[in-house]
Amino acid sequence: MEFSKPLLTVSPSPHLHSGMTTSGMMGTVILALLPACFVAVYLFGLPALQVLLICVFSAAAMEVLWQKATGRRVTVTDGSAAVTGLLVAFNLPPSSPWWLALLGALLAIVVGKQVFGGLGHNPFNPALVSRIVLLVSFPTIMTHWSAPQPGRFFADAVTAATPLSEMQTTVTLTGSLPQNATGFPTGYLLGNMAGCLGEVSALALLFGALFLLWRRVISWHIPVSYLGTVIILSSLFWVIDPSRYPNPVFHLLSGGLMLGAFYMATDLVTSPLTGRGMLLYGCGCGLFTVLIRLFGSYPEGVAFSILLMNAATPLIDRYLVPRPFGMSRTGGLP
Amino acid sequence: MKRRSFPGGTHPPQHKSATADTPSEICPLPPELVIPLAQHVGAPAVACVNAGQRVGRGQVVGKPNGFVSVPVHASTSGLVVAVESRPHPCGAELPAVILQPDGDDVWAEEYLTQSFHVLTTETMLERIREAGVVGMGGAAFPTHVKLDPPHGKTIDTAIVNAVECEPWVTADRRVLLEQRDKVLTGLEVLQKISGARQMWIGLEDNQTDVAALLAPHCKQRGVGIAIMPAKYPQGAERQIIYAITGRRVPTRGLPMDVGVLVQNVGTVAALTDAVTRARPLIERMVTISGPDVARPRNLRVRIGTPVAHLLKHCGLREEAAKVLLGGPMMGTAQHTLAVPVLRGTSGVLAFRRQDITAPAVGSCLRCGRCVAACPMHLLPTFIADYARRDALDLAERFAARNCIECGSCSFVCPAGIPLVQSIRYAKGAILARRRST
Numbered sequence: 079m080e081f082s083k084p085l086l087t088v089s090p091s092p093h094l095h096s097g098m099t100t101s102g103m104m105g106t107v108i109l110a111l112l113p114a115c116f117v118a119v120y121l122f123g124l125p126a127l128q129v130l131l132i133c134v135f136s137a138a139a140m141e142v143l144w145q146k147a148t149g150r151r152v153t154v155t156d157g158s159a160a161v162t163g164l165l166v167a168f169n170l171p172p173s174s175p176w177w178l179a180l181l182g183a184l185l186a187i188v189v190g191k192q193v194f195g196g197l198g199h200n201p202f203n204p205a206l207v208s209r210i211v212l213l214v215s216f217p218t219i220m221t222h223w224s225a226p227q228p229g230r231f232f233a234d235a236v237t238a239a240t241p242l243s244e245m246q247t248t249v250t251l252t253g254s255l256p257q258n259a260t261g262f263p264t265g266y267l268l269g270n271m272a273g274c275l276g277e278v279s280a281l282a283l284l285f286g287a288l289f290l291l292w293r294r295v296i297s298w299h300i301p302v303s304y305l306g307t308v309i310i311l312s313s314l315f316w317v318i319d320p321s322r323y324p325n326p327v328f329h330l331l332s333g334g335l336m337l338g339a340f341y342m343a344t345d346l347v348t349s350p351l352t353g354r355g356m357l358l359y360g361c362g363c364g365l366f367t368v369l370i371r372l373f374g375s376y377p378e379g380v381a382f383s384i385l386l387m388n389a390a391t392p393l394i395d396r397y398l399v400p401r402p403f404g405m406s407r408t409g410g411l412p
Numbered sequence: 413m414k415r416r417s418f419p420g421g422t423h424p425p426q427h428k429s430a431t432a433d434t435p436s437e438i439c440p441l442p443p444e445l446v447i448p449l450a451q452h453v454g455a456p457a458v459a460c461v462n463a464g465q466r467v468g469r470g471q472v473v474g475k476p477n478g479f480v481s482v483p484v485h486a487s488t489s490g491l492v493v494a495v496e497s498r499p500h501p502c503g504a505e506l507p508a509v510i511l512q513p514d515g516d517d518v519w520a521e522e523y524l525t526q527s528f529h530v531l532t533t534e535t536m537l538e539r540i541r542e543a544g545v546v547g548m549g550g551a552a553f554p555t556h557v558k559l560d561p562p563h564g565k566t567i568d569t570a571i572v573n574a575v576e577c578e579p580w581v582t583a584d585r586r587v588l589l590e591q592r593d594k595v596l597t598g599l600e601v602l603q604k605i606s607g608a609r610q611m612w613i614g615l616e617d618n619q620t621d622v623a624a625l626l627a628p629h630c631k632q633r634g635v636g637i638a639i640m641p642a643k644y645p646q647g648a649e650r651q652i653i654y655a656i657t658g659r660r661v662p663t664r665g666l667p668m669d670v671g672v673l674v675q676n677v678g679t680v681a682a683l684t685d686a687v688t689r690a691r692p693l694i695e696r697m698v699t700i701s702g703p704d705v706a707r708p709r710n711l712r713v714r715i716g717t718p719v720a721h722l723l724k725h726c727g728l729r730e731e732a733a734k735v736l737l738g739g740p741m742m743g744t745a746q747h748t749l750a751v752p753v754l755r756g757t758s759g760v761l762a763f764r765r766q767d768i769t770a771p772a773v774g775s776c777l778r779c780g781r782c783v784a785a786c787p788m789h790l791l792p793t794f795i796a797d798y799a800r801r802d803a804l805d806l807a808e809r810f811a812a813r814n815c816i817e818c819g820s821c822s823f824v825c826p827a828g829i830p831l832v833q834s835i836r837y838a839k840g841a842i843l844a845r846r847r848s849t
Contacts, residue, residue, distance in 0.1 A: 087733050087768055088503075088747045090833045092819030093740040094424050094579065099771050100826045103779070156774065198775035198827075297784070346779040351791060353784070400789045402811040403418075404650060404663045 100197075103346075104157030106295050110286030111164050111341070117269050117279040121226035122172035123233060126275050130167045132179040137163030140187040150196065158197050162186050165205035168276025168337060169381070170212075173224045173235045178216065182208045202388045203345045206381045213381075223272040238272035241332040243377040245324060259324040259332075266331035277334040287340035296344040299356035300363075304339040305330065307364025315372060323372060335367065338380035348388040355394040362387045416658075418651040420787040421643040422820045424579050424741060426618065431582045431701050436590060436710035439698075439725060441513045445487055445716035446498050446752040447473060448508040452546040453553045454480030459509060465492045468520025470692045473509045482544040482554045485692040487714035490514040501737045501744055501751045508752070511716065523689045528601050536605055536687050543686030544693050544755070549573060549584075549647070549676035550738055552756035555683070558675070559605050561668045568671040569657055570608035572599060572680050574615050574622070575640060575647035578739020581759040583697040584677040586710040588622050591681045596629055598680035601687050606673050611635040614652050616642040644741060645818040649674050651787050663814055678758075698753055700726045702736070702761035713753050720749035722760050733765040741819045771828030782821035782831055788814050792821035796831040799838035804845060807838040815839060 118126045141159035145152045166182045174182075189211070190204025191197070213220045225238035239247070241258055248256035265271075269279030277283075290296045308329055315323035329335065334342075343349060343363050350359050363383045370379025450456035457474030461467060467486040474484035486492075490513040500506040528536060541556040561567060572595070576584045588595060603611055613635060615623050623637050630637055638656045640646050650661045652674060659670040667674055675683075678696060685691040694715050701708035706727030713722065719735060736743040737757050753760070782792035790811055798807040812835055821831040 086735055086745070086747055086749075088745045089734075089770075090830075090836065091740070091742050091744065091817075092823050092832065093734070093736060093743065093745065093763075093768070094823055095771050095828070096422070096424070096824050098824070098826050099828065100774050100777060103777070103826050153774065196775065198777050297780075346777045349778075351778060351780040351783045351793070356780075399791065399810070400783075402663065402790055402814045403654075403788045404660045404665070404814070405811065406662070 100158070101156045103295050104161050106290065106293050107161050107341075108157065108164065110289045110295075111161075111168070111276070113282040113285050114168065114276050114279060114337075115164070117282040118168075118172060118275045119231075121228055121269050121278060122224060122275065123227065123231040125174075125224075125235065126172040128176065129170055129172065129174050129179045129275055130164070132176055133167035133170070133183045134160050134163035136180050137166065137183040137187050140184050141192070144188060144192045145196075148192075153197065156197065159187060162191065162204050165276075165341065166208050168341075169205055169209040169274050169334075171220065171223055172275045173222070174219065178212065178219060182212055185211050198347055200347055201392070202385055203342055203348050206342060206385050209381050210385065225272050226270060226278065240273045240377065241266070241271050241328070242371065245332075246377040249322065254321045255324055259328050260320075262325065262327045263331060264327075271332065274334060274337070277337040280331050280336040283336040283340060290340070290344075296340070297353070297356065299353050300344045300349060300360040301339045303357045303360025304343055304363045304367075305335070307361045308335060308368055311364065311368040315368075329368070329371070333371070333378045334380040338363070338367070338384055342380070343384045343387070348391060350391050350394045350398070352395070352398055352400055354400070355398045358394055358398065359387050359391065362390060416638075416655045417641050417643055417646065418654050418787055420785055420789065420820070421645065421651075422785045422823050423642075424644050424823060426642065427580045427701070428582050428585075428618065430580070430708040431699050431710055432585060434709045436586045436697060436712055439711040439713045439717060439722065441488055441515070441517070441714065442717050442721035443512070444493075444718070445490075445511040445513065445714060446508045446718060446750070447484055447487065447511060447716035448498070448500050448506055448752065448754065449474045449484055450500065450506050451484060451552060451715070451754045451756070452482050452544075453551065454478065454482075454557075456507070457481060457484045459495045459507065461492045461495070461509060463492055463494050466490070466514075467492060467511070469517055470694060471520035473511075476541070480554055480557055482541055482546060482556070483692075484509070485544055485694050486511055486520070487694040487716050488513045489516050489518045489520070498752075499748045499750045501746065501754060501757070503744070503747070508716075523691055525689050528597070528604065528687045531687065533605050536601065539690055540683060540686045543682070543691065545679060545682045545686050546693070546755050547676055548678035548682065548696060548756060548758070550742065550756050550758060552754065555675070555679055558673065559602075565668045566671060567606040567608050567668060567673045569610040569612065570602050570606050570673045570675070571652060571656055572602075572611075572613045572677055573647055573649075573652055573674050574613055574619070574677045575652055576758075577616065577642070577644045577647040578741055578743070578759070580701045580761055581699045581739045582701075583699045583710055583758045585619060585622060587677050587681055587697050588626070592626070592629070594681040594684040595677060596633065597688065598683040599633065599635060601683050602673070602675060602680060608673060612638050612656050614638045614640060614656055616640055616646060618642045644820060645787055645816070648787065648816055648818060650816065663811075693755055696753070696755060696757070698722070698757055699759040701759065702763050703767045704729050704732050704762035704764045715755055716752045718750055718752050719746065719760055722753070723749065723762055728762060730764055732762040734763040734768050736761040736763075741823065742817065771826075773829060774827040776827055776829060779826060781824040781826065785820040785824045787818060787820065788816055790814060792831045792835060793829070795838060796821075796829065796834035799834040799841075802841070804838060804842050807835075808842050812838045813842060
């Protein structure tokens with residue numbers, strides 16, 4: 079048989095691709111996180127910048143080292159290690175010592191991600207795994223917060239309590255809410271509170287989240303069901319006893335909820351695949367967040383609740399299989 | 413006018429402007445026509461001419477073989493030089509009648525134009541079959557079979573599918589604009605044969621100019637115009653039926669199971685020729701486009717014209733690196749330009765080396781984009797994963813066989829995973845296993 083020359087490329091359809099690649103998605107997430115990075119450096123100064131840089135670069139370095147050591151293809155250019163590094167930094171106190179940031183990135187990349195087989199195979203959000211391991215290992219440092227000092231990059235850190243821990247302490251001691259938790263704390267919107275490096279400014283996080291939604295890197299399902307559940311549940315408690323339980327606005331703005339709902343719970347790898355699955359997952363996150371905040375021994379419950387729902391994700395995907403188009407209700411899938 | 417769609421789907425770039433508003437041209441006859449005997453779903457036709465025989469335009473050169481089969485005709489007058497295997501768009505070499513045009517292009521028989529109103533349904537169906545009319549949207553299913561549902565199935569809605577959701581391809585648009593009267597007559601034929609009470613023309617919302625031109629004629633005939641958002645695969649049979657009627661074709665069923673008949677625009681125009689003039693389907697509208705084509709346009713091409721002839725006629729910017737028959741989402745890549753245009757060929761697209769970059773393949777991110785895009789509500793990443801591990805039972809349990817192979821999942825996958833390709837493999841393997849046991 080004679081071949082026509084020059085040879086033509088033959089491949090099965092489709093012959094087009096949308097152009098959105100893994101590295102493109104990761105790049106989009108990094109862009110979306112930048113406003114919150116700027117706010118963090120503005121509020122907490124050079125220590126925050128140091129934490130950010132150490133986390134990002136050591137996460138990327140750890141990924142390269144691990145993949146080289148285990149003889150795998152080095153995939154650091156897909157940007158997922160940098161995203162993980164950024165999210166680890168976002169979950170640390172702004173004035174964390176250098177070794178804590180380094181250890182956090184290492185834990186996230188190695189224990190959170192690579193031991194399971196790398197990108198796409200980890201069951202739990204790597205940044206949250208790292209945060210929880212650090213929190214139980216170094217409880218004092220991990221709950222040592224500094225107050226925001228806008229624009230004073232070189233100032234010495236001033237110790238402060240987060241709104242949620244203040245609320246928990248006061249409620250435990252006096253049985254009723256502290257001053258800051260009774261009103262509608264709109265000042266928190268801009269980040270005027272103590273807390274993790276990346277969680278303080280709801281506005282900056284929302285700004286980036288809108289970008290992610292617009293670029294369709296995340297869908298609305300998880301943030302809406304997560305925040306919706308928190309609003310409904312916390313409103314219920316607030317209506318029952320406003321002197322004991324804070325209002326929903328306080329819940330939304332005071333801790334890591336915005337960061338969790340838009341950037342941590344929506345982690346592609348560890349959240350369900352289908353829309354219905356995402357809604358259920360988001361509701362679960364919201365339920366556990368409110369319960370832990372109001373009745374748990376930790377003041378903040380976002381990280382724990384997302385990890386809990388991460389564990390439920392394979393089950394959700396297994397039992398919420400969509401009904402194929404044209405198949406009857408009884409037409410049997412697994 | 414209605415405006416509905418289906419859940420799922422994707423938005424590939426359309427690239428239609430290159431050819432959408434350029435009037436079609438008649439493609440000059442090539443030095444040699446390759447007319448395959450297998451141009452339709454079902455049994456291939458059987459050659460009834462020999463090398464050295466002279467044939468007239470429209471003369472039968474292949475007889476149908478069974479009910480689900482149609483005859484094949486000479487696309488022009490000339491000399492049969494061989495009946496032999498030639499490269500076929502499906503990738504194999506299949507029997508074809510090789511015809512050398514004599515340039516006279518004279519019809520084998522003179523046909524009188526006749527109103528279809530005086531014809532019985534049986535006569536019309538017979539003429540449609542004799543004319544070799546098949547689905548011209550790509551599937552090439554014999555139309556007389558579709559129009560003649562088994563006893564007990566009734567058609568109440570007929571849909572003319574003018575949704576060209578494949579990028580670049582504008583052949584249906586040009587047919588609607590240039591052969592409007594043929595399409596409208598074909599619609600009446602369709603209605604008379606099928607007995608449908610409701611008639612629709614389905615268009616995407618990038619064709620509102622066509623809709624406006626059609627509106628008065630459709631209103632006069634009681635035909636509805638359904639405008640659907642431009643989304644891929646809006647033109648797939650199950651998806652257009654759902655968008656227009658809200659009915660879901662059952663998994664293993666056919667459109668007739670929900671009382672619907674869908675015909676492509678080109679097919680409907682061909683019905684008119686077949687019924688009113690007894691003229692066979694020997695020519696069709698083909699979009700010649702793609703980034704490598706210098707003068708992209710629609711051509712009215714005789715069936716059997718080799719692709720090389722079409723590309724030469726429209727000019728290539730540089731040597732083509734990839735040539736597709738059909739659209740880029742479901743079309744087939746060709747390994748040789750010797751393959752001919754068939755009755756189901758809607759487009760010929762040529763790409764340069766730099767146009768065919770494929771994304772690097774990585775791990776599944778579980779991002780769920782394939783799930784959101786799947787118009788059949790499947791879990792492509794799961795099925796593809798089972799297919800790669802040859803876990804056919806699991807693939808089947810997750811409804812691999814429901815896949816319509818539209819390719820939306822592979823198109824959107826950020827990790828560049830060949831999802832539909834793996835699912836296609838699973839479908840084939842499941843069927844093969846079924847046959848062998």
